[in-house]
Amino acid sequence: MSFLKIRWAQFLRELKSLGLFYALILISGIIGILWVFYQVQVKTEPRYGSMLFIVAFILSIHLNRKDHRFIRLVSDQPYLVYISEYGFLAIVFMALSFLKSHAFTMFLLIPAIASISLINVNFISNTKSGFIGRWIPAKNYEWKSGVRSTGWFIPFLILCGVLLAPLPFASLVICWVILALSISFYEQGESREMILSFMQSPRRFLLNKTLIHALTFLMGILPVLITNFAFFPDKWWLGLSFILFCVINIAVFVTSKYAVWHHGQQNKSQSVLNSIGMIGLFIPFLLPIPIVNLIRNYRKATHNLSPLLNDFN
Amino acid sequence: MISINGLNISYGNHQVINNLKWELQEGLIHGLVGLNGSGKTTLLQTMCGMIKPQSGQVLYRGEKFTPHKISMLETEPYFYKGITGLEYLHLFKSPENSTFNVQEWLDLFSVPGNELIDNYSTGIRKKLALIGICKLSRPVILLDEPFNGLDLESSRILTTVLKKLVSKGHTIIITSHILESLTGLCTFIHYLRNGVIANIFNAEDSALIDKTIFAELDAGIEKKIDGIL
Numbered sequence: 001m002s003f004l005k006i007r008w009a010q011f012l013r014e015l016k017s018l019g020l021f022y023a024l025i026l027i028s029g030i031i032g033i034l035w036v037f038y039q040v041q042v043k044t045e046p047r048y049g050s051m052l053f054i055v056a057f058i059l060s061i062h063l064n065r066k067d068h069r070f071i072r073l074v075s076d077q078p079y080l081v082y083i084s085e086y087g088f089l090a091i092v093f094m095a096l097s098f099l100k101s102h103a104f105t106m107f108l109l110i111p112a113i114a115s116i117s118l119i120n121v122n123f124i125s126n127t128k129s130g131f132i133g134r135w136i137p138a139k140n141y142e143w144k145s146g147v148r149s150t151g152w153f154i155p156f157l158i159l160c161g162v163l164l165a166p167l168p169f170a171s172l173v174i175c176w177v178i179l180a181l182s183i184s185f186y187e188q189g190e191s192r193e194m195i196l197s198f199m200q201s202p203r204r205f206l207l208n209k210t211l212i213h214a215l216t217f218l219m220g221i222l223p224v225l226i227t228n229f230a231f232f233p234d235k236w237w238l239g240l241s242f243i244l245f246c247v248i249n250i251a252v253f254v255t256s257k258y259a260v261w262h263h264g265q266q267n268k269s270q271s272v273l274n275s276i277g278m279i280g281l282f283i284p285f286l287l288p289i290p291i292v293n294l295i296r297n298y299r300k301a302t303h304n305l306s307p308l309l310n311d312f313n
Numbered sequence: 314m315i316s317i318n319g320l321n322i323s324y325g326n327h328q329v330i331n332n333l334k335w336e337l338q339e340g341l342i343h344g345l346v347g348l349n350g351s352g353k354t355t356l357l358q359t360m361c362g363m364i365k366p367q368s369g370q371v372l373y374r375g376e377k378f379t380p381h382k383i384s385m386l387e388t389e390p391y392f393y394k395g396i397t398g399l400e401y402l403h404l405f406k407s408p409e410n411s412t413f414n415v416q417e418w419l420d421l422f423s424v425p426g427n428e429l430i431d432n433y434s435t436g437i438r439k440k441l442a443l444i445g446i447c448k449l450s451r452p453v454i455l456l457d458e459p460f461n462g463l464d465l466e467s468s469r470i471l472t473t474v475l476k477k478l479v480s481k482g483h484t485i486i487i488t489s490h491i492l493e494s495l496t497g498l499c500t501f502i503h504y505l506r507n508g509v510i511a512n513i514f515n516a517e518d519s520a521l522i523d524k525t526i527f528a529e530l531d532a533g534i535e536k537k538i539d540g541i542l
Contacts, residue, residue, distance in 0.1 A: 133395075138403045145395025148429075191391045192363065193445065196380055197404045263363060264391030307362060308380055 003071075003081050004088055014272065022273060029276045029286055036283050038096050053282055054093050055112045056173050058086045060180040063150065068121045082117035139198070140212045142257075146185030154178055154220070161224035168235075171228045172242050175221045176281055179246055182217070183274045186257040189265045195308055202305040206258065206298065210251045217250060218243065245281055252277055252290045252297065259300035270297075314339060315360075315378075315453065315484065320369030322355055329355050331508030333369065339452075342475060342485045344495035344516065346526060347505035353488045354388065356505065357455045360486075361385040373453065385455040390442035392430045398441050399426035407448045418444045422467060435462040443471065447478070454478065456487040460494050472498055492522065 015023045037050060062082065071078045090109050133148040147154055161174035198205050218225075225239055232238070256270035277293055280286035320333040329352040337343050347353050358364045360371050361383045371378045392401060399415065407413040419426040422440040424433075433441065439462050446454060456475075460468050475485055475498065489495050495502055496519045504512040504526060514522045 138400050141393050141396050141400070141404070144400065145393060148395045188394060190393050192380070193384065193449070194393065194401075194404055197406065199381070199406070307365070 003075075004084060007085060017269070025289070026272065026276060029279065029283070029289075032283050032285060033279060034092060034096065037093060038099075050093075050097075051108060051112075052170065052173055054090055054109060055116070056177045056180075058089065058113060059116050060177050061089075062086070062116050062119060063121060063153065063181055064184045065121075066184075079114075079117040083114060086113045086117060136216055137212060140216050141190065141194070142185045142188070143182070143213060143216050145188070146182060150181060154181065158220060158224055161221065162227045165224065165227035165231050168232065171224045172238070175224055175242065175246070176278070178221060179217065179249060180275070180278050182250075183253060183271050183278070186253045186274075187266055187268050187271060189257070189261050189263065189267060192263045192308060195261075195305070198309075200309065202302040202309045205305060205309055206255060206301055209254045210247075213254060214247045214250045217246060242281075248290050248294065249274070249278060252293045255294060255297035255301045257301075258305055259297040261301075261304055314374065316372045316375075317360075318370055318372070320356075320359065320371070321367045322352070322359060322364065323367060328508055330359070330366070333509055335503070335510050337484065337486065338501075339484045340479060340482055341500040342479050342487060342498055344499035344502040345486055345488045345505060346492060346495065346502055346522075347488075348526075348530065351505045352508055353505055354457055357385060357457050357486065357488065360453075361455055378453075382451055383453040383455065384446045384449050384451045386439070386442050386446055386457060386459055388458045388461060389435075390438055392433075392438060392441070394431050395429065397427055397429055398424055398433070401430060401441065402426070402445055402448060405445055405448045408450050411450060413448050413450070415444070415448070418447065421470060436464055436467065439463060440467055443474075447474065450483075452483060454483055454485045456485065458488055458490065460489055460491060468494075492519070492526070496522070 015026065068078075071081050075081050087110075090113060094107075094109060133144045136144045136147060138144070157174050157178050161171040164170040164174065195205070198208065200208060225243075229236060229239055253274055256274055257267075260267045260270060273289075273293055276286060277290035280289055315335075315337040317333055317335040320330050320335075321328070322330040333356070345353050345356070355364060359366050360378065362378070362380050363385075373379075373382055398419065402415050402419075416426070418424075422444060424437055424440050424444065430438065430441065439459070443459070459471060463471060475487075479485060487495065487499065496516050499516045502514045502516050502522055503510050504514065504522075506512075512525055514525075516522075
């Protein structure tokens with residue numbers, strides 16, 4: 001309970017730091033998610049789909065959070081902390097489902113949450129495998145470092161994506177989880193020397209980075225996309241739209257990083273907004289957010305990088 | 314020639330650099346000394362573009378200093394987590410016609426290139442940053458406390474490397490808390506006091522340098538200690 005109180009205080013602090021405009025967007029996003037979820041429960045029968053979405057959402061939170069060590073330090077039973085936090089998050093969804101008599105499907109969430117809570121992320125993070133990061137280009141150090149920190153989890157997700165390809169949308173949801181995981185790859189700021197090593201103007205630098213990162217991601221999920229296409233060739237447009245969605249979001253991640261970049265500093269302020277944009281895949285009215293963020297961040301990023309890279313114009 | 318004209322830097326009400334005028338001859342090793350908080354690091358960071366001054370300019374051969382003409386070794390170099398030393402060095406492009414061999418340099422400084430930087434000690438991190446700077450081979454090199462955290466052997470190697478770089482035409486500006494490490498290495502030692510270069514010494518005049526910099530400090534310390542003991 002004391003952890004939930006701390007989380008609530010942290011949530012209010014984050015909300016305050018976002019400023020009124022983005023806090024309103026975040027709150028409307030949360031209300032929107034709940035509203036869409038309720039409508040889905042009322043009108044359609046994709047109970048497993050909505051459950052899968054919530055599981056994927058909680059899983060990405062569990063893998064992205066950086067306080068695992070702290071929780072292990074202060075609690076003898078860290079999984080109980082995780083279960084209470086994720087249970088609190090999921091309880092609203094469960095209540096909405098209960099109202100619509102989809103209780104059984106949503107009760108499946110309980111074992112799913114318990115299983116996620118038992119995943120030892122510290123173990124995954126410490127498994128520094130040189131093999132996993134080796135295939136990523138040196139210039140894409142964000143993904144090299146990020147993929148290493150998640151260990152074998154991303155290859156495992158790719159395998160799951162391939163195996164679950166016969167289920168409609170399942171493999172795309174898994175690709176979405178991988179992309180959501182990558183948001184944390186953009187929190188670490190590099191040194192000015194590393195940026196200078198590109199020897200490109202701010203515009204070319206941002207474009208080049210986006211291309212390298214998008215290619216890295218798409219090459220990684222290629223087996224999933226191909227298998228998905230093999231099972232659902234008539235839904236080719238869905239795969240293409242998903243690729244476009246991913247590329248736009250990667251561009252948002254890159255520009256958001258450099259909009260606030262400062263030599264060697266870590267900055268997590270952009271992760272919340274990037275996450276809201278990512279949810280747009282499931283909530284159509286949030287879809288324009290990445291575009292708005294991209295335009296806003298691009299201007300800020302070019303301005304922020306210009307003292308360093310303007311000589312390469 | 315490196316020229317600094319009318320440089321002013323302040324943090325709030327605290328004026329760190331005060332209308333600084335400074336000229337440095339190229340192709341030499343310049344030592345920069347000053348008491349704690351005198352603004353040495355701020356001055357170096359301004360020269361390489363990390364800090365924007367309130368006014369004044371830094372010129373190299375009469376033109377504005379551009380970031381790719383200067384490189385800086387920070388007191389605590391920053392690296393990206395989760396990449397290896399070799400991957401870090403491969404990011405940097407050495408100049409055309411350069412015969413720079415990464416592996417030879419890693420061997421020289423005993424840096425394990427295939428290990429993640431996260432596992433490096435402070436000294437090894439510093440050596441890696443130095444190799445990166447050597448690979449970039451920019452005309453002006455700023456070194457902020459390069460000997461901090463280095464073992465005896467690496468300090469000797471660094472001294473030799475710096476002398477070699479200067480003989481190839483590089484200009485080096487180096488700060489250190491250990492005055493002796495500068496007197497044997499630099500041609501001139503510049504004393505930064507109250508935001509201006511108060512004195513420029515010939516590095517051979519170590520007794521004069523010692524007297525000028527520490528006389529006032531020693532008197533103050535002695536008074537304080539007399540009061541305590």
